[in-house]
Amino acid sequence: MREVRRRKSKKAQFKEIILNHIYENAKAYLIIIILFIIGIVAGVIFINNVNESQASEIQSYITGFIDSLKQDYHIDKAELLKKSLWDNLTLIITMWFIGSTVIGIPIIFGIVAFRGFCIGYTVSGIIASLGVQKGIIFLLSTVLLQNLIFIPVIICMAVSCIRLYKSIMKDRRRENIKIEIIRHTLISVVLIICLIIASLIETYISTNILEMCMGLL
Numbered sequence: 001m002r003e004v005r006r007r008k009s010k011k012a013q014f015k016e017i018i019l020n021h022i023y024e025n026a027k028a029y030l031i032i033i034i035l036f037i038i039g040i041v042a043g044v045i046f047i048n049n050v051n052e053s054q055a056s057e058i059q060s061y062i063t064g065f066i067d068s069l070k071q072d073y074h075i076d077k078a079e080l081l082k083k084s085l086w087d088n089l090t091l092i093i094t095m096w097f098i099g100s101t102v103i104g105i106p107i108i109f110g111i112v113a114f115r116g117f118c119i120g121y122t123v124s125g126i127i128a129s130l131g132v133q134k135g136i137i138f139l140l141s142t143v144l145l146q147n148l149i150f151i152p153v154i155i156c157m158a159v160s161c162i163r164l165y166k167s168i169m170k171d172r173r174r175e176n177i178k179i180e181i182i183r184h185t186l187i188s189v190v191l192i193i194c195l196i197i198a199s200l201i202e203t204y205i206s207t208n209i210l211e212m213c214m215g216l217l
Helices: 002-024 026-048 052-070 077-100 105-130 132-142 144-170 174-212
Strands: none
Touching (some): 002 026, 026 105, 077 105, 105 144, 132 144, 132 174, 144 174
16 A cells, blocks of 8 residues: 555656646747647648649659558568657757757757648648548558657757756856756756657557558558
């Protein structure tokens, strides 16, 4: 019973820490989420306004990929994992470095908006190419699971960068800067672990779900 109570207590403490973090940085979270949504909308608008030749190229790429899978094309999971880890870790380390320079906050905003644009572009492009029903099935089997981790991680990382900037601007003593950078780094390490999990999900779960859904596409 004591062990159960301890576990519940730890969960309650962890939940409280997260809620306090969100409350203390509510304005930063709001700004980042708005930028991300703007990026998504921009991606959707871009796809809806491409010319016929560009739309045809996008459709050919997506349908070609699906056709190759239907013809027993083997997904190299080791290569996919390697690429996913490289892309995710490069992104988070880049954000850590830029955020640590303090003057890089506008670039962080740009990265967040661009990632939103990529998601809006991808979702809109797939649905435009496959139709609503097949598009949703394809998205649920290939994009959804890892992005349930990836999107919050990017938002949280951007907020950490903003918090670092604000903290250093309030107190520019060397000791404070050192403490804030260490805190920012520790958060980054936790988020890197989350992205590694997202890459594993993308490689070993999403690909299997996609293979099972091939008959519906």
